[in-house]
Amino acid sequence: MTIEAGRDDKDGTGAHSTRARAMRLLAMARTETLQAALAAMEPHPEVALVRGPETGLIMVRGRIGGGGDPFNLGEATVSRATVRLATGEIGHGQRLGTDREAARLSAIFDALAQRRETRGAVEALLAEIEAHIADEDRRKAEETAATRVDFFTMVRGDD
Template identity: 55%
Template structure:
């Protein structure tokens, strides 16, 4: 059983990192596409990115990032939200729809299997590849003890 709050947080994160093609393939996989009403957006704006520095983790403003957000309402009344880095209006729109569909019991397994699992697999493979590339450049330093001069 998926804990709905943690599961939705995970789903929103994966939808934000999905490609538009991955989102569209999930939408196309639905036999009965629901009617979707626009509540807000998609609209693009800026958010402040904060970082931490030093041993104590003092916060500082790193800079601004462009983010696109959307909110939709399905014919069933379920509301979906999405945020995506960049100016991808289509990305935010379909991610919001799929977020709403994930919340409904009837379509959650389709979204999990057709969208979220492939995205998680792709991200996992990319992470493993980066770890291999990083490991290939690893240098082990050691100290040789010299005899007394």
């Protein structure tokens, strides 16, 4: 799946879901991974902050049973940033928590994904992030499986 520059419409082409996937992965990435990827970019992109990075609260809504009436579950801390590259592309980054640097870096990579010249590097970064998340999920599943208890019922002959 590739990132399409300037396409965030919902016309069935999948461009909207592709950018959403990229932003989801960037929001889940480790800050060190994003820093290393940006440091390795040549030439280093010229970036201007448009907004933030800043931290605030969002209201988390829930539904009983997944289909009931929505209700306000509580608040969550979120950090966000918006940047503009010297070439004009605007990127947005956000993540749960207070890591403003990670939000800024996510915004930079969102903007870089819109440029044909840097799209390949961003796709490689996204693949690396996706692999790291899959490895982490697999490791957690293995740890959980080690504590699993299987119960069985023995049938008694008195019934």
